[in-house]
Amino acid sequence: MKWQQLISNxxxxxxxxxxxxxxxxxxxxxxxxxxxYSAPFRRLQNKxxxxxxxxxxxxxxxxxxxxxxxxxxxxxxxxxxxxxTEKHPELKGTLFEEIGTIVQTAGLAxxxxxxxxxxxxxxxxxxxxxxxxxxxxxxxxxxxxWDDITHFEGNANAFRLLTHRFNGRREGGFVMTYxxxxxxxxxxxxxxxxxxxxxxxxxxxxxADYKRIADELGIICKSFxxxxxxxxxxxxxxLMEAADDICYEIMDIEDSHKLKIISYEETRELLLGxxxxxxxxxxxKRIEEERVTDENEQVVYLRACVVGELESECVKAFxxxxxxxxGGTFEGSLIKHISGLPRxxxxxxxxxxxxxxxxxxxxxxxELSGYKIMETLMQNLVEAAVHPENFHSQQLIKxxxxxxxxxxxxxQTRIMAVIDYISGMTDVYSLDIYQKICGIxxxxx
Numbered sequence: 001m002k003w004q005q006l007i008s009n010x011x012x013x014x015x016x017x018x019x020x021x022x023x024x025x026x027x028x029x030x031x032x033x034x035x036x037y038s039a040p041f042r043r044l045q046n047k048x049x050x051x052x053x054x055x056x057x058x059x060x061x062x063x064x065x066x067x068x069x070x071x072x073x074x075x076x077x078x079x080x081x082x083x084x085t086e087k088h089p090e091l092k093g094t095l096f097e098e099i100g101t102i103v104q105t106a107g108l109a110x111x112x113x114x115x116x117x118x119x120x121x122x123x124x125x126x127x128x129x130x131x132x133x134x135x136x137x138x139x140x141x142x143x144x145x146w147d148d149i150t151h152f153e154g155n156a157n158a159f160r161l162l163t164h165r166f167n168g169r170r171e172g173g174f175v176m177t178y179x180x181x182x183x184x185x186x187x188x189x190x191x192x193x194x195x196x197x198x199x200x201x202x203x204x205x206x207x208a209d210y211k212r213i214a215d216e217l218g219i220i221c222k223s224f225x226x227x228x229x230x231x232x233x234x235x236x237x238x239l240m241e242a243a244d245d246i247c248y249e250i251m252d253i254e255d256s257h258k259l260k261i262i263s264y265e266e267t268r269e270l271l272l273g274x275x276x277x278x279x280x281x282x283x284x285k286r287i288e289e290e291r292v293t294d295e296n297e298q299v300v301y302l303r304a305c306v307v308g309e310l311e312s313e314c315v316k317a318f319x320x321x322x323x324x325x326x327g328g329t330f331e332g333s334l335i336k337h338i339s340g341l342p343r344x345x346x347x348x349x350x351x352x353x354x355x356x357x358x359x360x361x362x363x364x365x366x367e368l369s370g371y372k373i374m375e376t377l378m379q380n381l382v383e384a385a386v387h388p389e390n391f392h393s394q395q396l397i398k399x400x401x402x403x404x405x406x407x408x409x410x411x412q413t414r415i416m417a418v419i420d421y422i423s424g425m426t427d428v429y430s431l432d433i434y435q436k437i438c439g440i441x442x443x444x445x
Contacts, residue, residue, distance in 0.1 A: 001217075001218050001219060001220060001232070001235065001326045001327070001328065002218060002326075003084075003088070003091060003094075003096050003326075004091075004094060004096070005217055005218040006179065006182075006217050006218060006219070006234060006235060006236075007094070007095040007096050007098070007099065007102070007179050008095070008177065008178045008179050008216065008217055009026070009027035009028065009095060009177050009178075009179070010177065010178050010216065011027070011172065011175050011176065011177055011178075012163060012172045012173070012175060012176055012177070012178060012181055012209070012213065013163075013165075013170065013171040013172010013173065013175045014171075014172060014175050026098055026101065027177050028098050028101040028102050028105060028177060028179070028180060029101055031102075031105045031176050031177055031180045032070075032101060032104060032105040032108060034174060034175075034176070035105060035108045035109055035112075035174070036108065038174070040112050040161060040424065041063070041066075041108065041112065042063075043424070043425075043426050044061065044062035044063035044066055044111060044112070045061055045062075045063035045064075046061070046426035046427055046428050046429075047061060047062040047063075047111075047114060047116060047117075047118070047426055047427055048061065048062070048116070048117050048118050048366060048370070048427055060251055060252075060255055062111050062114060062118075065111065065247060065248065065251070066107060066108055066109075066110065066111050067108075068247045068251065069107035069108075069110065069240070069243045069244050069247045070104045070105070070107030070108045070243075071104070071107070072107070072243040072246060072247060072307065072311060073100075073103035073104050073106060073107035073239060073240055073243040074100045074101070074103065074104035074107075075100070075311055076100075076103060076239045076242060076243055076311060076314060076315060076318075077099040077100030077101070077102065077103035077104065077236070077239055078099075078100035079311070079312075079315040080099065080239065080315055080318050080319065081096065081097050081098075081099050081100055083315065083319045084096070084319065084322065085097065087319070087322075099236060099239075102177075102179050102180055102183055102236055103183065103236055103239045103240050103243070105176075105180050105183075106180060106183040106184045106236065106237075106240040107240055107243055107244070109158060109162065109176075109180070109184050110155075110158060110184050110186075110240060110244060111154065111158070112157075112158045112161050112162070113153075113154045113155065113156065113157025113158030113159070113160065113161050113423065114154035114157070114158075114423075115154065115157075115374065115422060115423040115425070116370065116373070116374065116422075116423075116425050116426060116427045116429075116430040117366065117367070117369075117370025117371070117373070117374060117427060117430075118370075119367075120366070120367040120368075120370040120371045120374070121370055121371075121374045121423075122152060122153065122154060123371065124370070124371045124374030124375045124378065125149070125152040125374065125378060125419060125422070125423070126149075126150055126151060126152050126198075127375075128375060128378040128379070128382070129146070129149050129150045130150050132375065132378070132379070133379055133382075133383075134149075134378070134382060137382075137386070137415070140411060141411065141412050141415070142204075142412065144190075144191075144192070144204040145204060145412050145415075145416075147190070147191040147192045147194075147204075148191045148203045148204055148205075149415065149416075149419065151191045151194045151198050151200060152419065152423075153187075153191075153194070153198065153199055153200055154423075155184070155185070155186050155187060155199065155200075155201060156187075156191070156200055156201055156202050156203050156206075157203075157423055158184055159181065159184065159185055159201065159202050159206055159209075159210065160202070160203055160205070160206050160420075161173070161174075161424075162174045162176055162181060162184075163176075163181065163206055163209050164205070164206060166403040166404065166405075166420070167402055167403045167404070167405055168402060168403055169403065178213045178216055178217055179217065179234070179236070181213055182213055182214065182217055182219065182234035182236075182237075183234055183236040183237055183240055184237070184240065185201040185202065185210065185233075185234070185237065186199070186201065186233070186237055186240075186241055187199040187200050187201040188201045188202075188210065188214065188219070188230065188231040188232070188233055188234075188237075189201055189222075189223075189228065189229060189230035189231065190202070190204065190207060190228040190229050190230070191203070191204070192228045193228050193230055203416075205416070207229055210229075210231075211229060214231045214234075217234065219231050219232055219233075219234055220232040220327075220328040222328065232328030233325075233328075235322075235325045235326060238318060238325060238330070238333070238334050239314070239318065239334070241333055241334070242310075242314040242318075242333065242334040242335060245333060245334075245335045246307055246310045246311065246314070246335070247307075249346065249349055249350060249353065250271075250303055250306055250307055250310070250349070251303070252353055252357055253267060253270055253271070253303070253349055253352075253353070253357075254267075254299055254300070254303050256353075256356070256357050256360075257296075257299050258296065259362065261356060261357055261360050261362065262352070262356055262357070264295045264298075264299070266352075267299055267302075268298070268299070268302065270345070270348065270349055270352060271299070271302035271303060271305070271306050272284075272302065273344075273345040273348060273349075274305075274306045274309050274310070274341065274342045274345040274346075275305070275309070275341070276341060283301075283302065283305055286301075287301060309342055310335075310338070310342060310346070313338035313339060313342050314334040314335065314338060316338070316339075317334045317337040317338050318334055320337075321337060370427070373430055373431055373434045374422065374430065376434055376437065376438065377422050377425075377430060377433060377434060377437070378418070378422065380396060380437050381396060381418045381421065381422065382415060382418050384396040384397055384418075385397075385406060385411070385414035385415050385417065385418050386411065386414075386415075388406075388407075388414070396437075399433070400417065400421055401421070404417040404418075404420050404421050405417050406418070406421075
């Protein structure tokens with residue numbers, strides 16, 4: 001793959017149009033602005049990241065997480081651009097120098113497709129079809145559609161949200177640049193190849209769209225004709241993924257300390273574990289010299305040091321493995337290729353997170369409640385899509401926004417409209433609809 005082809009400001013859905021510009025923003029900056037002012041991005045403020053939405057303690061939600069991933073992605077992209085333009089002088093003065101803005105925008109977009117209640121919500125959608133009442137639909141839909149819905153995935157849904165022409169929307173959806181769209185697809189293959197990890201990059205309804213983008217950018221195709229579609233990753237996906245990996249792991253540690261799930265002493269040791277003895281001594285001396293005595297502020301400072309260290313390590317790994325990345329042979333994430341000490345410390349944080357954070361009562365309670373809410377919504381709304389002639393179905397269908405094609409003559413289209421509607425809900429809105437469907441609450445006038 002070649003950088004000059006991989007970085008393109010051609011817009012999806014407006015390939016032949018060149019709108020008159022009234023300012024000096026780059027096309028990639030326009031992508032970023034377009035997302036920030038969008039309704040799906042605003043809704044992230046009311047979607048669970050890991051912990052319950054805030055009571056007295058404010059922890060991360062999908063919006064704050066996305067903003068942090070975006071910020072770190074900008075640093076990663078800018079630093080890689082600086083290093084690689086020194087290595088490849090011919091890239092100076094080209095669109096390649098804007099990769100920081102592209103990764104920044106990918107960070108804003110990467111979680112747009114996540115349903116309410118995070119991974120619990122994803123699982124509820126999947127298992128409705130694999131374990132619940134939705135099993136009866138298997139013989140009524142195509143095999144490819146069945147693969148899509150039984151492996152429903154937030155990443156694939158984000159690509160759909162940005163590119164699909166929902167009712168009333170213009171051709172091309174958000175009309176983003178090709179490079180920005182390619183940079184959010186972490187798993188560039190069809191759902192039939194998702195395997196045990198259950199991840200894939202695009203629904204069959206958007207497969208031709210991804211293929212058009214990938215072929216235009218010169219992304220390596222790894223599948224043969226008549227095989228399920230599979231591509232190498234766009235190189236900037238590795239930077240977006242690194243920003244995501246760093247933010248969710250390290251920020252979950254900080255949030256867990258705030259919520260007293262892990263102690264100050266354990267948090268301190270986890271974060272200091274990324275540094276050798278000399279660096280540790282320097283960090284602790286700095287804390288002492290600046291008289292930072294508040295434990296929360298000490299954790300914040302240590303977290304900032306860790307994020308900076310991991311950012312530097314990931315930039316180094318990307319530059320060192322550039323040839324493999326461009327050749328489509330690089331395996332794993334950038335985090336797996338950083339140097340020994342920080343890599344071991346990161347793994348240790350993952351182990352602690354699995355044992356003490358993601359299995360904590362606080363998190364499990366959210367997952368249990370969220371699963372039940374999502375399961376109930378799927379049962380009722382898919383039933384309405386399958387039998388739209390019923391009175392109760394007609395009442396439920398009236399709740400759908402006009403952008404969702406719930407009135408289609410095609411069953412698959414109606415089922416996908418339900419998934420689009422539910423996955424776009426916030427946690428609070430899904431709870432509200434759940435309570436109304438179950439007769440738990442009535443509107444107050």
